[in-house]
Amino acid sequence: MTEHIVVVGAALVDDGRLLAARRSAPAELAGRWELPGGKVEPGETADAALVRELREELGVDAEPGMRVPGEWPLRPPYVLHVWTARLRPGSPAPQPLQDHDALRWLGLDEIWDVDWLDQDVPALRQTLTRLGDLRTDVREGPGA
Numbered sequence: 022m023t024e025h026i027v028v029v030g031a032a033l034v035d036d037g038r039l040l041a042a043r044r045s046a047p048a049e050l051a052g053r054w055e056l057p058g059g060k061v062e063p064g065e066t067a068d069a070a071l072v073r074e075l076r077e078e079l080g081v082d083a084e085p086g087m088r089v090p091g092e093w094p095l096r097p098p099y100v101l102h103v104w105t106a107r108l109r110p111g112s113p114a115p116q117p118l119q120d121h122d123a124l125r126w127l128g129l130d131e132i133w134d135v136d137w138l139d140q141d142v143p144a145l146r147q148t149l150t151r152l153g154d155l156r157t158d159v160r161e162g163p164g165a
């Protein structure tokens with residue numbers, strides 16, 4: 022039986038915008054955009070991993086919200102889970118400290134303006150249906 026290892030991606034929302042992060046490594050992923058996050062460590066809960074990864078990668082103090090239903094396959098043995106998150110009051114603004122070389126806050130009409138990792142596109146589509154205010158008027162994805 023193949024064990025899945027969960028990668029948590031944060032749908033970090035602030036002021037009606039979603040944060041996208043551009044990967045700086047490894048070479049095959051560099052330049053593509055993703056939800057910030059990372060691997061859940063053994064014995065760690067997903068929401069704890071999310072808070073840890075966002076602190077390490079972005080320097081923010083984040084509060085996890087809800088898990089977006091679904092699981093998206095990445096390179097085996099990894100699978101992507103998405104959680105909504107927001108910045109706690111007083112959190113520093115995100116900076117690309119680790120793993121990323123650019124960040125963008127995307128408004129409603131900008132979600133599909135960046136070159137998301139292919140495997141993130143279905144996860145994002147599902148996430149957008151769960152994001153309340155961000156949902157309205159969002160196009161359905163590349164080619165839609």
Ligand SMILES: Nc1nc2c([nH]c(=O)n2[C@H]2C[C@H](O)[C@@H](COP(=O)(O)OP(=O)(O)OP(=O)(O)O)O2)c(=O)[nH]1
Pocket residue numbers: 028029030050055056057058059060061074095096099101120138140141
């Ligand atoms: N964080 C994140 N990783 C993603 C997404 N989509 C996607 O394919 N991945 C892949 C990239 C990596 O191969 C893997 C996550 O690894 P990572 O490098 O972000 O995780 P990490 O910080 O725990 O890494 P590590 O250096 O400790 O091994 O999942 C996504 O939306 N967010």
